[in-house]
Amino acid sequence: MTSSSDTSQAPAMIRQRGSFRRVIGASVAGTTLEWYDHFIYGSAAALVFPALFFPAGNPVAATLLSLATYSVAFVTRPLGAVIFGHFGDKRGRKAVLVATLVIMGTATTLIGVVPTYGQVGIWAPVLLVVLRFVQGIGLGGEWGGAALMVGESSQDGRRGFFGALVQIASPVGLLIANGVFSLVTFLVSDEAFFAWGWRVPFLASGILVVIGLWIRVQVHESPIFEEADGQREQSRAPLLVVVTGHWRTVAIAVAPASAATSPSTCSTSSSSCTALLSWARPGRCCSTPCCSAPRRRPSPSRFGATSPTASAGDRS
Template sequence: MTEPVSVDRKGLAKAFAASLTGTALEWYDFAVYSAAAALVFPLVFFPDSDPLTGTLLAFSTYAVGYVARPVGGFVFGRLGDVIGRKQLLVITLLLIGVTTFAIGLIPGYDSIGIAAPIILVTMRFCQGVAVGGEWGGAVLLSSEYGDPRKRGFWSSAAQIGPPAGNLLANGALAVLTLTLTDQQFESWGWRVAFLFSAVLVGFGLWIRLKLEDTPVFKALQESGERSEAPISEVFKTELRPLVAGIMSRVAPDVIYALFTVFSITYGTQKLGFERSEVLTAILIGSAC
């Protein structure tokens, strides 16, 4: 195995910042979709359904993103070994930015009929693929720049991103619900949060384009020790830890969805809280 090449603290700090801000921006897009699925998508994209069916259909489009994430991990994980970590993360950031911006422009069911939810699901799938590639790539970016003995610490940059993204997404939606009427929010206000992602993605690209590729990837290129079939190799030689890793993530991800998505619907429809109150509660939780 090729030994990592040491880098200066400045390069390490840049990689840490790029990993953290990138995943935060990616999860902003992911989280703003989650909240919108609970708040407005049943009304905008499934208006002919009864309220319960509309909510379930909206949550189904939310679930598509999770189905797509392993696809993104497989595709972009392999691509990152070929073109490099930096280029990979630029691609994933652009992909999720374009799809999130596009969701903000999709006409409702009343305008284009069944095509509206079909486009929504397609964009959500692409968004999930991008997030699946983003998180793994961000972990590699920060860990491969860091001291091998402290890779767990440097890899944590990517894991700080999701709650930071939740903070941004729910903060934006909370501000919109506080400043707009219910009719304005349901008609066009929710779209502002999606369109705002273009600004955040531009900021993320500015940071990532300044980076060089990781020392580990450069060393692998020079040595030519890159695996030709890494996916099949993992299944053949590391199946048990792979399954253990997958199973260890099931409960945390279920709890995450309950806290950040289901609680919005339950709080507004069953407990009678205002949208802004529930979003503010999630905002405080994400900050903590």
């Protein structure tokens, strides 16, 4: 027979589980969106930016400079983690996650309206670098904050497991980013793609941010933070306390994570750019070195029959 105490606790447990599911869903959805923003920049850096945002005349230099702007976020992500980690300990996890989502989404949307080199000259790549810098700050605060939010909201002793679920957002964001960019490149003509089509994935981020914010504001604050905040257990410099008082734990956590993350990050970043370059149709990225190499003639079944003159020229 069920006791009256068990009966009274059942609704509370159901509400708690529902709230925890919302925390997981909001964290994974928001982090997926931020990784989407991160990776569409990589796609554009390989396909578009060398032609539109750097001086013409040296395709190799333009491509290298374009990919260099992509790397800016990898430098600023640790800075974002430090900044938002500090304010997350002081102001709360939920507030920081809302802020990082807005920052990342705003920077990505603004990239979609940045004028090209032909319009504003050297200011075009400068604006790209500035916005990429902001993207890195936002992503640096987002991933760690989302994992912490999920881990601290777990009540069944499996914080590590549930915190690791946030990592699934990275490959999902990569797939969505590559899928959206590939879809746009094959739906519009070459002229339309370079004129406005490449901006669509960036501008779409503004709509996704609104949806992500609506999901994220529904969650409650981390119970562990609320408990610490109620007891006023806060330090003026939380990061300093962690590094000086728990440096062995930090080293044990950082070393294997760095060894596992670095090769994965390099492979996903380079593979996304390389794959998109190889998938591009002839003339799609006409200013990059990939288009200067001879290409195999497309099969008639895919792109239409070739002219008899061209076919005779190929046979000769």
